[in-house]
Amino acid sequence: MTIEPNKVVLVHYTLTEGTAEGDQIESTQGGEPLGFIFGVGMMIPQFEANLSGLKAGDEFAFGIKAADAYGEYDESALVEVPKNMFETDGKIPDGLLEIGNVLPLTDQEGNHFQAAVSWVGLDKVKLDFNHPMAGVDLFFTGKVETVREADPTELAHGHVHGNGGHHH
Numbered sequence: 001m002t003i004e005p006n007k008v009v010l011v012h013y014t015l016t017e018g019t020a021e022g023d024q025i026e027s028t029q030g031g032e033p034l035g036f037i038f039g040v041g042m043m044i045p046q047f048e049a050n051l052s053g054l055k056a057g058d059e060f061a062f063g064i065k066a067a068d069a070y071g072e073y074d075e076s077a078l079v080e081v082p083k084n085m086f087e088t089d090g091k092i093p094d095g096l097l098e099i100g101n102v103l104p105l106t107d108q109e110g111n112h113f114q115a116a117v118s119w120v121g122l123d124k125v126k127l128d129f130n131h132p133m134a135g136v137d138l139f140f141t142g143k144v145e146t147v148r149e150a151d152p153t154e155l156a157h158g159h160v161h162g163n164g165g166h167h168h
């Protein structure tokens with residue numbers, strides 16, 4: 001069985017920065033494989049394009065440019081805001097506004113999103129709304145472990161159940 005739309009795919013992979021020899025970002029080695037339903041929009045399109053047609057046991061190694069992954073780093077996604085918007089009862093919680101901290105935020109319509117603190121001034125902070133992996137070229141090395149039919153519940157939920165997926 002080859003990888004094609006609506007098949008469940010389990011892979012073990014190591015993600016590095018730029019090339020196979022780059023800094024490791026994450027890896028499934030030694031843990032559960034990554035499980036996903038192919039072709040339903042869960043994964044980066046270029047990731048799926050590189051796996052299309054492979055079968056269990058096949059190995060892969062390919063790069064994806066930042067623009068085709070999490071996007072280029074966007075300077076305009078850095079936003080300066082007044083520090084006092086983080087006050088609770090007139091006080092900014094200790095340790096909240098430190099460079100690198102990822103803050104959960106809610107806008108006026110109730111949408112949730114995240115931003116990282118990138119600069120702290122006297123009465124302002126700069127928030128970085130870029131995806132943490134923006135501007136990073138990705139390189140994947142790994143092996144296809146399993147290719148199988150998705151069952152109807154998996155297709156309805158849009159995710160894999162059991163090994164490599166949701167346990168519920």
Ligand SMILES: [Zn+2]
Pocket residue numbers: 153154157159160161166168
């Ligand atoms: Zn489910």
